[in-house]
Amino acid sequence: QQQVKQSPQSLIVQKGGISIINCAYENTAFDYFPWYQQFPGKGPALLIAIRPDVSEKKEGRFTISFNKSAKQFSLHIMDSQPGDSATYFCAVAQTGANNLFFGTGTRLTVIP
Amino acid sequence: GAGVSQSPSNKVTEKGKDVELRCDPISGHTALYWYRQSLGQGLEFLIYFQGNSAPDKSGLPSDRFSAERTGGSVSTLTIQRTQQEDSAVYLCASSLGGLAGASTDTQYFGPGTRLTVL
Numbered sequence: 066q067q068q069v070k071q072s073p074q075s076l077i078v079q080k081g082g083i084s085i086i087n088c089a090y091e092n093t094a095f096d097y098f099p100w101y102q103q104f105p106g107k108g109p110a111l112l113i114a115i116r117p118d119v120s121e122k123k124e125g126r127f128t129i130s131f132n133k134s135a136k137q138f139s140l141h142i143m144d145s146q147p148g149d150s151a152t153y154f155c156a157v158a159q160t161g162a163n164n165l166f167f168g169t170g171t172r173l174t175v176i177p
Numbered sequence: 178g179a180g181v182s183q184s185p186s187n188k189v190t191e192k193g194k195d196v197e198l199r200c201d202p203i204s205g206h207t208a209l210y211w212y213r214q215s216l217g218q219g220l221e222f223l224i225y226f227q228g229n230s231a232p233d234k235s236g237l238p239s240d241r242f243s244a245e246r247t248g249g250s251v252s253t254l255t256i257q258r259t260q261q262e263d264s265a266v267y268l269c270a271s272s273l274g275g276l277a278g279a280s281t282d283t284q285y286f287g288p289g290t291r292l293t294v295l
Contacts, residue, residue, distance in 0.1 A: 071219070097281040108181070108268050108286025109220070154219060158280035163233045164210065165280055167219040 071168030084142040086171045088155035095157040103152045145175045181287035189293045198254045198290045200269030208274030214266040259294045
């Protein structure tokens with residue numbers, strides 16, 4: 066059973082455009098929502114994470130928007146660059162639990 | 178090296194053979210995870226080690242899969258009698274851990290071992 070649903074599966078964006086990836090979950094006990102970035106041949110790396118006490122978190126060109134009532138959160142990449150081309154995974158977790166539950170990933174391609 | 182290392186980077190084996198995959202976590206990290214990443218899929222949790230506590234094996238898909246962590250550091254994932262459906266990238270991650278449950282720690286991933294079962 067997938068704990069978090071991620072969309073789209075793939076995304077193509079022009080350089081300078083905005084990339085948006087969405088995730089949805091059901092279990093309201095989740096209280097930690099990270100995004101991981103994975104380049105080919107590498108392991109995923111934490112990009113940005115949010116807790117449900119805020120609705121938005123921004124780090125450079127990367128922003129997480131969080132909608133607690135809708136149980137959805139999204140990653141926005143502003144001014145997308147070819148170097149952002151990678152696979153992005155959202156994840157959910159509950160404080161005190163042992164593991165993260167990952168989405169199925171979004172393969173982002175930024176065209177120069 | 179400062180990161181998580183895994184070996185081998187690639188492993189090709191024949192159906193029915195046993196394989197061992199190794200993970201060296203970041204020094205000082207008490208929590209260690211194994212995940213499986215199949216083509217086009219997300220990361221599937223397999224097993225979690227925290228210090229000297231009994232591991233959380235709830236994600237292991239069958240009794241052909243086992244893992245151990247020696248001395249609270251290096252971990253080995255063993256797959257017995259491999260099947261073609263075991264073909265995937267096996268990722269190891271470590272985190273600082275500490276208190277019970279490390280799900281909200283930043284996990285640092287190794288580059289993975291790509292396993293191909295012919």
